[in-house]
Amino acid sequence: MFQKILIANRGEIALRVLRACKELGIQTVVVHSTADADAMHVRLADESVCIGPPPSRDSYLNIHQIVAACEITGADAVHPGYGFLSENAKFADILAAHNITFIGPSGDHIRIMGDKIEAKRTAKRLGIPVVPGSDGAVTEEKEAKRIAAEIGYPVIIKASAGGGGRGMKVAHTEADLEIALQTARSEAGAAFGDDAVYIEKYLEKPRHIEVQVFGDGFGGGVHFGERDCSLQRRHQKVWEEANSPALNAEERSRIGGICAKAIADLGYSGAGTIEFLYENGEFYFIEMNTRLQVEHPVTEAITGIDLVHEQIRVASGGGLSVKQEDIKFNGHAIECRINAEDPRTFTPSPGTITHFHTPGGLGIRVDSGVYSGYKIPPYYDSLIGKLIVHGRNRVECMMRLRRALDEFVVDGIKTTLPLFRDLVGNADIANGDYDIHWLEKYLAKGE
Template identity: 50%
Template sequence: MFSKVLVANRGEIAVRVMRACEELGVRTVAVYSEADKHGGHVRYADEAYNIGPARAADSYLDHEAVLEAARKAGADAIHPGYGFLAENAEFARKVEESEFVWIGPSAAAMERLGEKTKARALMQDADVPVVPGTTEPAESADEVKQVADEYGYPVAIKAEGGGGGRGLKVVRSEEEVDDQFETAQREGEAYFGNASVYVEKYLEAPRHIEVQILADEHGNVRHLGERDCSLQRRHQKVIEEAPSPALTDELREEIGEAARRGVKAADYTNAGTVEFLVEDGEFYFMEVNTRIQVEHTVSEQVTGLDIVKWQIRVAAGEELDFEQDDVEIEGHSIEFRINAEAPEKNFAPATGTLVTYDPPGGIGVRMDDAVRQGDEIGGDYDSMIAKLIVTGSDREEAIIRGERALAEFDIEGIRTVIPFHRLMLTDEEFRNGTHTTKYLDEELESERIQAAVERWSPEDVSSDDDDEDVTERTFTVEVNGKRFEVSLEERGAPAIPLGNASGNSKPSGPRKRNDSGNDGQQVIEGDGEQVTAEMQGTILSVEVEEGDEVEPGDTVCVLEAMKMENDVVSERGGTVSQVLVGEGDSVDMGDVLLVLE
C-alpha cells in the first residue's frame, strides 16, 4: 500500500479521497490555487502546496505544477478525483512515466475510451449497442449535414473529449448546423483541450442509465449495478439514484453485462462508469467516464462497497476479493447535488459567504462536503458545494428521508438549489419515476420553481456579521510552496473586512477591460439602458458591435461561469452605443457589459 497520496483536485471530492486514504493508513497531500488557500480540502490534508493562480489552467490543470508538488511532498501516488485532470490521458501518461503511481485507468485505456469516437467503435466491436452516428471525428459542418440527411433531424454534435453536457449541441435544422458546430468545437477546446467533435442521432426523450465498474490488474471485472441520472438540467445531472426505478430485471441484467463486456474488451482497470441511453425498452451506449463519478456515492450506499478505497487498492496491485454474484443491491439511495445557484434566476451561479451552514444528519443520511460555516463561495470553479445522500429500505423511504433531510439543511448567505430539490420530492413525475432527461428543460413550469424558492428559501441570503469582542486573524505562510498557517486571537481589535476567496479585498465598483491606463473603473457614457452581468465569469464572445441594432431576447454576449456557457440576452431593443467588454475579460456580477440607446 502507498504511504502518501497527492490528490490533484479540490472541494468535496478531494476530501472524499483523503478520507479513504486515511482509513487505509495513507497520508494525504493537497494542492490548491490562490482562490482555495482556505479551502476545506486544504484544511483536511496532512500537508498542502500552492500550485498557482485561481485560473484552473494555471493551477489545477498545470501538469508540471502538480507533479512538482508531488515531488516536494514525497508522494508515491496521485489520485485525480473527477474533473480537471481526471480524464486527461496526457497527464496520466506523464504520471505513469514518472516515479509516481497513477490511481486510475491506464493512459492507453483512457485514450481508447475517453475519446468518444474511439469508444463507440470499440463498443460496436464488443457487441454493445450504440446510437447511430459517426465513429470518426467530423471535420466540417457539411459532415454534420450528411449525418442528418441519413438519420434525420435532430442530431447531436458532441465534443470528443466531452461530458456533462459540455461541448454538446443539439441541431434541429440545417440552418443551425454551422453555428452549433463552431460552438461545440469551442467548448471542447475550452473544457477538454480537444476541439474534435462527432455526430449522432439525437434521442428525444431517453432515460440516462449508467453502470459502475471496478476492474483490477488481474483480469477481474465487476459491475456494481446501475444508477439512474435522468433528472438533468441542460445535460447537467441534479439528482441521481440507485437502482433505477425504470428498468426491468431483464433489462438491468443486459445493461450490466454489456458494461462488463465493453470495459473488458478495452483492457480497462480501476473504477469507471459506462453510460447508456434507454428509450422504448432499448439501450444504447453513450460513453465511458474513465474516472470516479460525482454520483458514485449511491452505488456505495446500496452495495456497501467503498469504491474510492478500491481505486487505491487496485492501483496498489491488489485483486478484487469478491465475485460478481457477491454484489447485492440492498435498499435505495438518492443523491442531491447542493449547488450554489439561484433556481429562480434560471439556476444562475451564486457567490457569497456561508453565513450559516448546518447540514442534516440522522439515520440514512450521508454528507459529502468540504465547506464550513463562514467559508466564501467564489465563482472560479464548479458551483457544487456539497452532496446530500439519503438511503432507505426502498425508494419510497428514501424519498421521505430526503424530504426530512432537505428540510433540516440550513444554509444562509448564499442561494442554493435546496428549494428545487424539495420541489422535486413533491413532483408527481419524479415520485412516479417516469421522468426523462428532457423533463426539467421542457416540461417543468418555471412558475413552480419560483413558488418553491419563495416557500423554502431563507428570507434574506445576506447577513451582517455580529460585532465580536475577539478577532481571530489567520496568517498563511508559504515556504517553498508549502502551506503553513498561524492563528492569533486579538481582543478589542478592529474586525478584518471580509475579502474574496483569494484573500484580497474585492473592488467596490465595476471593472472593465482597459487599454487606456486609467484606474480600471468602467466609464459609462450617456444614460442609455445598461446590460449587466448577472454572475461572475469570463466573456467567451461578444456578439454585437457599437452601432448594431438588437431586438428583445437577442444574445449580446456569451459568459462562462462555473464551467457553463451562459447567453447574456438583451431585455429590450435598441442601438448599441457602447461595448465595455471583450473576449477573455473577467467580469463581476453587476458589471456593465454594453449600453443601448
C-alpha cells in the same frame, strides 16, 4: 499498499478521498491554491502544499507543480478525484515517468475514451450497444445530410472532444442541419481546441442511465449496478438515483454483464462509468468516463462497498476485494447536488456561509467540504455539497429525502436547496416518470 497519497483536487471530493486514505492507514498530502488555504481538506490532511494562485490553470491544472509537490513530500501515488486532471492522459503518463502511481486507468485508455468518436468505435467493438450515427468525424455538409437521411431525423451533432453540452446541436430537418453543423464545429473549436464533430440519432424522450464498472488490472471486470441521472439542466446532472426506477432486474443484469465483460476485454484498471441513453427498452452508448463520478455515493449506499477504497486497492496491484457474485443491491438511494447558485436563475452565489447545518439520522449522508464561516471562492465549480439518502425502497427513500431537505440549512449565500424541496413533492418525480428533458421543461414553466 501505498505509503502516501497526494490528492490533486479540492472541495468535497478531496475530503472524500482523504477520509478513505485515513481509514486505510495511508498518509495524505493535499495541494491547494491560495484561495483554498482555509479549506476543510487542507486543515485535515497530514501535509499540504500550496501550488499557485486561484485560477485553476495556475494551480489545480498545473501538472509541473503537482509533480513537484509529490517529489517534495515523497508521495508515491496521486488520486485525481473528478474534474481537473482526472481524465488527462498526459498527466497519467508524466506521473508514470516519475514512478508515481496514477490512481486511475492507463493514459492509453483515457485517450481512447476521451475521444468520443474513438470511444464509440471501441464500444461497438466490445459489444456495447451504440446509438446509430456516423463512424467518424463529419466535416462536409453533403456527408452530414447523407448520414442524417440514413438514420432519420432528428439528429444531434456532438463535439468529438467535448462534454457538458458544449458543441452539441440538434437538427430536426435537413434545413436545420447546415447551421447546426457550423455552430457545433465553432463551439467545439472554441471550447476544446478541436472542431471535430460527429452525428447521432437524436432520441426524443430517453433516460440517462450509467453503469458503474471496475477493472481489476488483471483482465477481470465487474459492475456495481446502474444509476439514473436523467434529471439534468443543460446536460449537467442535478439529481441521481440507484437503482433506476425505469429498469427491472433482468435489464439491470443484462446491461451490467455487457459492461463488465467489455471492461475485462479492454484490460481496464480502476473505476469507470459507461453511460447510455435508454429508450423503449434499448440502451445506446454515449460515452465512458474514466474516473470516479460525482454521484458515486448512491452506488456505495446500495452496495455497501467503498469505491475509493477499491480504486486505491486496484491501483496498488491488489485487485478488487469483491467478485461479481458478491455484489448485492440493497434498497434505493438518491443524491442531490447542492450548488451555491440562485435556485431559479442558477447564477453562481459565492460568499461567506454564515450558518451551515446538515441533516442527520438513519440513511443520511452529506459529503461537503464547507462549514459555518467558510468563504466560497468565485473561481471554481459551484458544488458545495451532496445530500445522499438511502432507504429500503424508493418510497422510503423519498420520504427520508423530504425530511432531510427540510433540515438542511445553508445561510449567507443562495443555494439550490429550494429546487430540491420542490422536486421531492412533484408527482412525476415521485412516480419516477421523467426523462432527460423533464427538468428543463419544468424550470421553463416556472419562469
